[in-house]
Amino acid sequence: MKKDSKLKLSLRSKRGLTGYLFISPFIIGFILFFLYPFIQSVIFSLNKLEITQSGFVLEYVGLENFREAVLVHPNFVRILIEGILGMINDIPLILIFSFFIANLLNQEFRGRFLARTIFFLPVILTAKIIYNLEQGSYIQQALNIQQVSNIGGIISTRALQSFLYSLKFPYNFVNYIGYAINRLPDIINSSAIPVLIFLAALQSIPNSIYEAAYIEGATKWESFWKITFPLISSFILVNIVYIFVDAFTTPQNRIVALLKEEAWGGAGYGVSTAMAWIYFLAIAALLGLIVGIISRYIYQQQH
Numbered sequence: 001m002k003k004d005s006k007l008k009l010s011l012r013s014k015r016g017l018t019g020y021l022f023i024s025p026f027i028i029g030f031i032l033f034f035l036y037p038f039i040q041s042v043i044f045s046l047n048k049l050e051i052t053q054s055g056f057v058l059e060y061v062g063l064e065n066f067r068e069a070v071l072v073h074p075n076f077v078r079i080l081i082e083g084i085l086g087m088i089n090d091i092p093l094i095l096i097f098s099f100f101i102a103n104l105l106n107q108e109f110r111g112r113f114l115a116r117t118i119f120f121l122p123v124i125l126t127a128k129i130i131y132n133l134e135q136g137s138y139i140q141q142a143l144n145i146q147q148v149s150n151i152g153g154i155i156s157t158r159a160l161q162s163f164l165y166s167l168k169f170p171y172n173f174v175n176y177i178g179y180a181i182n183r184l185p186d187i188i189n190s191s192a193i194p195v196l197i198f199l200a201a202l203q204s205i206p207n208s209i210y211e212a213a214y215i216e217g218a219t220k221w222e223s224f225w226k227i228t229f230p231l232i233s234s235f236i237l238v239n240i241v242y243i244f245v246d247a248f249t250t251p252q253n254r255i256v257a258l259l260k261e262e263a264w265g266g267a268g269y270g271v272s273t274a275m276a277w278i279y280f281l282a283i284a285a286l287l288g289l290i291v292g293i294i295s296r297y298i299y300q301q302q303h
Helices: 011-045 064-072 076-105 112-125 128-134 137-149 151-166 171-182 184-190 192-203 207-215 220-249 254-265 269-294
Strands: 047-052 055-060
Touching (some): 064 076, 064 269, 076 171, 076 192, 076 220, 076 269, 171 184, 184 192, 184 220, 207 220, 254 269
Antiparallel strands (some): 047 055
């Protein structure tokens, strides 16, 4: 009797199809809602756009908009470089803080659900409607009062730096510690999703692995470096990508604000679109470099 010749998929192929199934909503959404604006932005970046009563008129200028953005505009390149360097400084701080909090929230204690909710609040507070409310004068006045009250915190930071200098710590290390303290509110605000990702990673590690290590005489420190860190290393890469994308698309980003200003009241919509493409390509290149380097050192499970 002839065997059924239906297509049989390997386990790896089934996992691949499952992955494509999960990302299919994004692919469909991109094709339906973002592909046309994506192509249109390329066209706008190569043209000079003039608004008319019937719509807009395009005048082809080639790469002139890109030349003006890079060589003529007084602030774009400086703000772009400062934004990239600032994010490179923030990534280690956000990762360390997120992993530390995720380890705490992974422990068994009363009120754990409430604690997790509190650390997720920054996601809610940075929603668009809340962000718009924060622009109101009454909120701004409260923030100004809070800034005045934080003067003592700045003095404490300087005192801590002076103490570390007296202990002969490296100059750059002490400055980075001071930078981390001053950036603490922003770091907490940016750590909500990374905390959840790390928490999911920690809970995905089977307890049987730790039990076997304990029986073999492994210490907590050895279990961390031999079990925990390798198994969550891929999630570190996920968090780095998320932190980059989140930081470079947030409304508080100076480059995003600059693009809006130039589009409606500055160099024009064509130059603004060219700036956006330069911005996009810079982020893509930097992310590609980071992913390419880190992916060589992360642990990948063999199926």
